Amino acid sequence: MAEFTIREIADALDAPCAGDETIAVTGAAEPAAARADQLAVAMLPAYAEALAQGNARAAIVWEGADWRALGLQAAVFVARPRLAMAALTGHLAAGDAPPPGIHPTALIDDTATLGAGASIGPYSCVGPGARIGARACIGAHVSVAGGASIGDDCLLEAGTRIGRGVRIGDRFHAMPGVVIGADGFSYVTAEKSAVETVRETLGADTGGAGGQEWRKIASLGGVEIGDDVDCGANACIDAGTIRPTRVGDGTKIDNLVHVGHNVVVGRNCLLCGLVGIAGSAVIGDGVVLGGQAGVADNVTVGDGVIAGGATKIMSNVPAGRAVLGYPAVKMESHIESYKALRRLPRILRELKSMKKPVSKARGKD
Numbered sequence: 123m124a125e126f127t128i129r130e131i132a133d134a135l136d137a138p139c140a141g142d143e144t145i146a147v148t149g150a151a152e153p154a155a156a157r158a159d160q161l162a163v164a165m166l167p168a169y170a171e172a173l174a175q176g177n178a179r180a181a182i183v184w185e186g187a188d189w190r191a192l193g194l195q196a197a198v199f200v201a202r203p204r205l206a207m208a209a210l211t212g213h214l215a216a217g218d219a220p221p222p223g224i225h226p227t228a229l230i231d232d233t234a235t236l237g238a239g240a241s242i243g244p245y246s247c248v249g250p251g252a253r254i255g256a257r258a259c260i261g262a263h264v265s266v267a268g269g270a271s272i273g274d275d276c277l278l279e280a281g282t283r284i285g286r287g288v289r290i291g292d293r294f295h296a297m298p299g300v301v302i303g304a305d306g307f308s309y310v311t312a313e314k315s316a317v318e319t320v321r322e323t324l325g326a327d328t329g330g331a332g333g334q335e336w337r338k339i340a341s342l343g344g345v346e347i348g349d350d351v352d353c354g355a356n357a358c359i360d361a362g363t364i365r366p367t368r369v370g371d372g373t374k375i376d377n378l379v380h381v382g383h384n385v386v387v388g389r390n391c392l393l394c395g396l397v398g399i400a401g402s403a404v405i406g407d408g409v410v411l412g413g414q415a416g417v418a419d420n421v422t423v424g425d426g427v428i429a430g431g432a433t434k435i436m437s438n439v440p441a442g443r444a445v446l447g448y449p450a451v452k453m454e455s456h457i458e459s460y461k462a463l464r465r466l467p468r469i470l471r472e473l474k475s476m477k478k479p480v481s482k483a484r485g486k487d
Contacts (some may be wrong), residue, residue, distance in 0.1 A: 142194030165203035306383025
């Protein structure tokens with residue numbers, strides 16, 4: 123089990139510390155549950171009381187905290203708790219990395235290239251011509267198809283599937299079950315289908331037309347992913363038809379997100395859980411799509427757009443706009459409409475109560 127001294131943790135957080143810097147901890151814990159060999163995470167004054175309930179000798183605390191009065195032997199001081207949490211968890215997780223090398227059960231094609239310090243886990247498969255970057259960690263039961271390229275310092279957790287010809291930059295992190303480069307959902311019929319008719323007319327009756335055979339359009343374009351991209355468990359990014367589906371540097375993708383074929387996602391976006399982006403949509407830089415948000419095909423979402431949870435984007439959204447609802451409208455407009463909707467029952471009761479006096483007044487005339 124890896125151990126970290128208080129000085130090492132303070133250096134990793136670029137934060138000041140006090141007390142016995144040589145105290146070693148094996149991990150972090152909430153204040154009330156912390157053992158003597160764990161670092162208590164108590165970055166706000168509200169956690170002071172909980173510290174007394176645990177057995178931690180050292181803790182991460184808020185700036186200006188009286189660490190001695192809190193019964194600690196050492197403390198690290200931080201100003202921005204969530205930012206400090208990012209640095210802390212990243213530093214502690216680094217101690218869990220497997221050693222370099224190839225597990226005996228792994229299957230590596232003779233034409234594949236492995237970078238220095240790469241690690242290939244049990245029952246994983248690396249196909250012909252694939253490239254695995256330096257210090258990349260390929261977990262158990264991972265498959266990297268022929269011609270795929272994985273950058274340096276990447277982590278592919280158990281069950282990840284990387285399709286043929288996929289290109290991934292450095293420091294990519296795929297959590298269990300991620301699938302990159304599967305075929306897009308693209309089909310066509312020999313004659314104009316009912317779907318095409320509805321799309322053109324926006325709702326005309328199809329007359330019950332249907333029954334044609336759907337013919338698959340294969341996906342040849344692959345996927346290109348930039349540097350520093352994270353992909354949550356069971357997320358899927360489909361291959362493009364002719365050109366690649368693209369995800370820009372620094373974008374973070376949550377669990378169960380689906381990015382359709384030919385989609386372009388910009389840099390430093392956040393795609394929260396259950397987001398779905400239909401084929402050929404374009405997502406600008408710095409876009410945030412809240413949980414269960416959806417984007418229709420061939421729609422453009424401008425830079426810096428923020429879409430609240432469950433928003434359905436059916437048409438282009440200009441840069442910098444905050445949207446909400448189904449269909450998506452300006453967030454303030456949706457909130458105003460929702461408030462009005464909640465007031466409707468009261469308004470209707472008031473109208474009904476006024477109806478009788480008005481009717482009686484008219485009857486007297």
